[in-house]
Structures are given as structure tokens and as C-alpha cells.
Amino acid sequence: MKSIQGAVQVCLRHRVYFTEELFRRGNSLLRDVLVKQEEGRPHRVLVVMDEGVHQAQPQLAVRIEDYVRGWDGCLDLVRAPLILEGGERLKNSYFHVSEIQSEIERHGVDRHSFLMAVGGGALLDVAGLAAATAHRGIRLVRIPSTTLSQADSGVGIKNGINAYAKKNFVGTFAVPFAVINDFSLLDSLSTRDKRSGYSEAVKVACIKDRAFFELIEREVERLKHFDALAMRRLIHRSAELHVRHITTCGDPFEFGSARPLDFGHWAAHKLEQLSGFRLRHGEAVAIGIAVDVVYSRLKGFLAAEEADRVLGILQGLGFELFAAELVHTDATGALQILGGLEEFRTHLGGELSVTLLRGIGDPMEAHEMELGLVTAAIRELEQRFKKTAQQPAKIGGPGLGG
Numbered sequence: 001m002k003s004i005q006g007a008v009q010v011c012l013r014h015r016v017y018f019t020e021e022l023f024r025r026g027n028s029l030l031r032d033v034l035v036k037q038e039e040g041r042p043h044r045v046l047v048v049m050d051e052g053v054h055q056a057q058p059q060l061a062v063r064i065e066d067y068v069r070g071w072d073g074c075l076d077l078v079r080a081p082l083i084l085e086g087g088e089r090l091k092n093s094y095f096h097v098s099e100i101q102s103e104i105e106r107h108g109v110d111r112h113s114f115l116m117a118v119g120g121g122a123l124l125d126v127a128g129l130a131a132a133t134a135h136r137g138i139r140l141v142r143i144p145s146t147t148l149s150q151a152d153s154g155v156g157i158k159n160g161i162n163a164y165a166k167k168n169f170v171g172t173f174a175v176p177f178a179v180i181n182d183f184s185l186l187d188s189l190s191t192r193d194k195r196s197g198y199s200e201a202v203k204v205a206c207i208k209d210r211a212f213f214e215l216i217e218r219e220v221e222r223l224k225h226f227d228a229l230a231m232r233r234l235i236h237r238s239a240e241l242h243v244r245h246i247t248t249c250g251d252p253f254e255f256g257s258a259r260p261l262d263f264g265h266w267a268a269h270k271l272e273q274l275s276g277f278r279l280r281h282g283e284a285v286a287i288g289i290a291v292d293v294v295y296s297r298l299k300g301f302l303a304a305e306e307a308d309r310v311l312g313i314l315q316g317l318g319f320e321l322f323a324a325e326l327v328h329t330d331a332t333g334a335l336q337i338l339g340g341l342e343e344f345r346t347h348l349g350g351e352l353s354v355t356l357l358r359g360i361g362d363p364m365e366a367h368e369m370e371l372g373l374v375t376a377a378i379r380e381l382e383q384r385f386k387k388t389a390q391q392p393a394k395i396g397g398p399g400l401g402g
């Protein structure tokens with residue numbers, strides 16, 4: 001048998017910067033990041049902005065235009081920022097990807113130009129897919145504007161949209177040219193979106209860094225009240241752990257089956273879909289973590305006190321740990337959420353690999369999940385955390401033992 005083979009080796013830099021007031025005149029970070037690529041000609045920049053950011057900070061689009069104009073022709077804004085609806089609905093069709101690409105084509109945004117995306121995880125995912133596929137890849141600068149996207153999704157290297165009723169079915173791996181976390185963008189977030197990203201920080205702490213978990217535990221009250229410094233600490237460490245994983249795990253494009261950063265996500269993705277995206281990704285992740293933590297305990301992998309610390313921290317941060325969709329059943333009486341395991345197995349290519357916990361900061365991979373015990377874990381969450389009108393759920397209810 002004849003063959004020709006070679007190794008395709010590429011080393012890509014992954015850069016994440018932290019700042020405040022990115023578009024303030026005196027802040028040269030963005031200019032420094034964009035310019036000095038090729039001397040001598042202005043860099044074309046197309047800006048795509050999340051409508052939620054635009055509505056909450058209407059002056060921002062003008063400030064971006066002023067900022068770019070202020071740098072003496074080294075940057076060329078090809079048009080006023082393109083405003084697109086924010087949130088999950090944006091990801092539910094291909095339409096907005098082509099909408100961005102048609103602007104890329106119309107304004108001659110080439111492989112030496114930049115697409116700059118300012119928004120939440122959903123907008124960044126859509127813009128990322130448009131950037132990765134136009135001209136087979138143009139430079140993307142991500143400017144995440146939610147806690148979740150600054151702590152997790154925006155600093156990663158994936159993008160995607162939902163299709164065939166599956167989360168992120170169409171997407172690519174593409175390392176962005178740069179990511180810039182501007183903390184001041186978070187000021188205008190709703191409390192719901194300020195909190196939502198905390199669950200991804202708890203996730204990465206659970207699987208990578210017990211000391212970070214303990215820091216979050218100590219700061220729970222401050223985080224619950226959205227203390228700016230506590231939020232920044234959480235975002236910075238969470239982003240750092242995510243980036244470190246991507247750059248050092250040896251499998252950044254996820255060819256293997258292990259997905260430690262997807263801890264809690266098999267249930268979360270299914271729950272988002274079952275809820276018709278009523279639940280935010282981060283809210284679903286909090287519940288997904290709770291399912292896998294209780295399952296880890298029921299399997300005998302995780303001590304009860306450790307499991308309750310994880311549930312306690314999530315509750316302390318203000319997350320609900322039960323949603324009605326967890327116990328929706330199909331015609332055969334089976335919990336629909338369990339379909340998430342099969343979808344995850346298919347996504348991984350046949351062999352299931354679910355991250356569970358042996359301890360906080362001590363993950364393990366499981367290749368089978370006992371459906372009876374997953375169901376028992378869900379029923380326990382229902383018993384402990386389902387809210388009735390009269391009785392808000394409390395940590396420390398029945399089921400604390402085993």
C-alpha cells in the first residue's frame with residue numbers, strides 16, 4: 001500500500017487581555033493589539049455588537065467609532081457597528097452567520113482585517129463561526145460582555161450554532177486573534193446574567209483547583225451581591241484555568257473523548273433544549289453540576305460532605321438546583337433528560353466519557369452511567385430543591401446521608 005504522509009504543525013498564540021474602559025481614548029490596549037501586524041496600511045475593522053449591550057450602553061457604539069477615528073488612520077472602521085440580537089435565539093439558525101459574512105464580503109474585510117465581536121457568549125459563538133468560515137478564516141477579536149463569556153466561553157477556542165435541535169451542532173475550533181475582557185462592560189448586566197457565569201467558575205474549580213473552590217466559598221456572599229472585586233477575581237482565575245487547560249491539555253481540538261471542561265454539561269445542554277432555552281446556559285450548568293455531583297456521591301465516588309459543599313456553593317451564589325424539565329418524561333415514562341447522555345455519546349463518537357468527582361479538585365472519567373442512579377440523583381434534587389409556593393428550598397434537606 002502506498003501512502004504519502006506528513007505532519008501539519010502549527011503553533012497558535014492564544015492571548016487574553018484584561019482591562020477596563022477599553023474604548024476610553026487614553027486606553028491604547030486595543031490599538032496595540034490590532035496594529036503593528038503589517039505596517040503601512042490601515043487595518044479594516046468590522047464591529048458586530050450584541051443588541052443587549054447596545055441597549056444597556058447606547059453610547060458604546062459611538063465611543064467605538066470615536067476610538068477608532070482617534071488613532072490617526074491606523075484603523076479603518078468599515079461601517080457603524082452591526083447590531084445583532086443577543087441571546088440564544090441568535091444561535092438557532094444560520095441566518096445571522098450569513099448576515100455577518102455578507103458584511104465581510106461587502107466591505108472587503110480580508111484575512112488581514114479584523115472582525116471585532118462585542119457581546120455575550122451567544123453572539124460570540126455566531127460571530128466566531130462567521131469569522132472562522134469567511135475566507136476560510138479571518139482574524140477575530142472577541143470582547144466578551146457577560147460574566148459567563150469572560151470567565152469561560154469567550155476565552156475558549158470554539159464557536160457554533162444550534163441545529164437539528166442540538167446545541168452547537170454546527171461549529172468549528174478556531175483560535176481567536178485575541179480576547180479582551182473589559183470588566184466595565186459587565187456593569188450593565190442583569191443580575192441573572194451577572195450570576196449565570198459563576199457556575200462555569202465553580203465547574204472549573206471543581207475539576208482543577210480546590211483552592212479556587214475555597215476562594216469562591218469564602219467570597220460567596222460578596223459574589224452573591226456582585227461585589228466588583230470579587231467578580232473580577234472569579235473571572236480572572238476561571239479564564240486562566242480555562243486557557244491553561246486549552247493550551248496545555250494536549251488535545252485542544254478535542255479529538256479524544258475526555259472533556260473535563262464539560263463537567264455537568266451533558267445534562268445542561270439537554271436541559272437548555274428541553275426548557276426551550278428558558279434557562280440560561282450557566283443556570284443549566286449549575287443544575288447539571290448538581291446532577292453529576294449527587295450521582296458521584298450515590299456511586300460512592302464522592303463523600304457526602306464534599307457533595308454538599310458543591311451544592312451549597314451553587315445555592316449560596318443564588319442558583320436554583322432543580323428545574324421542572326429535569327423530570328419531564330416521554331411516552332414510555334422515561335426521563336427525557338436521559339436522552340442527553342445518548343446525545344453526548346454520539347457527539348463524542350461512540351464512547352461515553354463523563355467527568356465525575358472523587359473530590360473537589362479531583363475529577364475522574366466515567367464511561368458508563370447507571371440510568372437508575374442518574375434518575376435517583378434527579379429525584380433527590382427534586383425532593384431537596386423543588387420550590388413550592390410556600391416553602392423555598394434549603395440546603396441540608398433529606399438525602400444528605402449516603
Ligand SMILES: NC(=O)c1ccc[n+]([C@@H]2O[C@H](COP(=O)([O-])OP(=O)(O)OC[C@H]3O[C@@H](n4cnc5c(N)ncnc54)[C@H](O)[C@@H]3O)[C@@H](O)[C@H]2O)c1
Pocket residue numbers: 050051052053056085086087088091119120121122123125145146147148149152153154156157158159160167185186187188189190193196197280281282
Ligand atoms: N464556545 C464555547 O466554548 C462556549 C462555552 C460555554 C458557553 N457557550 C455558549 O454561550 C452562550 C451563553 O452565553 P452568555 O451566558 O454570555 O449569554 P447570552 O450570550 O445568551 O447573553 C445573555 C443576555 O445578556 C445580554 N447582554 C450581553 N452583554 C450584556 C451587557 N454587557 N449588558 C447588558 N446585557 C448584555 C444579551 O443581549 C442577552 O440578552 C450559550 O449559547 C452557550 O452555549 C459557548
Ligand SMILES: [Zn+2]
Pocket residue numbers: 152200265281285
Ligand atoms: Zn458551558
